[in-house]
Amino acid sequence: MKSFGTPLKVEKATQSKIEHVDFQSLSFGKVFTDHMMISTYKNGEWSIPEVKPYQNLSLAPSARVFHYGQEVFEGMKAYKDDAGKVWLFRPMDNFNRINISSERLAMPAFREDYFCDGLSKLLELDQEWIKSGDGNSLYIRPFVIATEEGVAASPANEYMFIIICSPVQSYYAGEVRVKIAEKFSRAAQGGTGYAKAGGNYGGSFYPALQAQKEGFQQIVWTDANTHEYIEEAGTMNIFIRIGDKLLTGPTSESILDGITRKSLIQIAEDKGIDFEVRPIKVSEVIEAHKAGELKEMFGAGTAAVVSPIKGFGYKGEKYELIEIENKYSDLFKKIITDIQQNKSEDPYGWRVAAF
Ligand SMILES: Cc1ncc(COP(=O)(O)O)c(C=O)c1O
Structure with a gap:
């Protein structure tokens, strides 16, 4: 991803939770990695992102998100190739889309430099959580919530932009x-x-x-x-x-x-x-x-x-x-997953090194 040299605040977890995780039997979105990224919006500005240990938030019960659902999110994935390098798939499309979503919910756009640098650092710190091999990936959940106190039914002036990550296995929903x-x-x-x-x-x-x-x-x-x-x-x-x-x-x-x-x-x-x-x-x-x-x-x-x-x-x-036989769905799946996992050429420029 593009690098902007943002002076991020980084606090590493003192102890990793990874040894307690069974990567062979993961339920989708249940386990989260050691770190998260967070930036807060106040007085019209986003703060420099912090990458810090995954932890609970403290919010006022009157925070707008709880009452009016002023919230948007994204879903994206990181993949590790057999050489251990970490890749993202069209990450700037997710960045652009979360800002389109935010605009519709009367929320401020997030900054590209903070998104790229914050996500890169987060993935670098939590790279052990990304397993190589077919179907394995790290699900990345960026989201924005309205945190301002008060139950007035109007857009908030304060927000949090957060990214959390969860290791996942190949998704098969059955028939x-x-x-x-x-x-x-x-x-x-x-x-x-x-x-x-x-x-x-x-x-x-x-x-x-x-x-x-x-x-x-x-x-x-x-x-x-x-x-x-x-x-x-x-x-x-x-x-x-x-x-x-x-x-x-x-x-x-x-x-x-x-x-x-x-x-x-x-x-x-x-x-x-x-x-x-x-x-x-x-x-x-x-x-x-x-x-x-x-x-x-x-x-x-x-x-x-x-x-x-x-x-x-x-x-x-x-x-x-x-x-x-010869299903289009099989052809598409193979072409896309090969690009995501760095198993084939990527003529489209969709695969992007995470850090
Ligand atoms: C309602 C809806 N439609 C479509 C999609 C597929 O979008 P994408 O291919 O960007 O994951 C998603 C998942 O993100 C979704 O939530």
């Missing part, structure tokens, strides 16, 4: 079947769907639980106005292959502009895969299924790169996809 939303919505035009704001996720848990009771693992969100168009799959962007044509919906105010989605579109273009970015109707997916033309559905996101969908439910009917 995924999704329910196409008929009633609930995640986001609407003019709303906050394009921002990675905590409230979008909190509001999706109840519909997701209902879908789980019906035997589905995820919800495919549809547009809030008509529920006729496909938007996203849970916390992933969605791709649908009809015949040999690959489709994904356009980004909009209600869809997160996924970094994996963007990467797959670029790869599809380079590999000469016939693809189209356009609104996708639920009815055309069902018709394609009936005609035997629905070959693949998969989610795309940082957690799993691509997550194949085995079947879906809509208006009380259940539809199964038949297993095919």
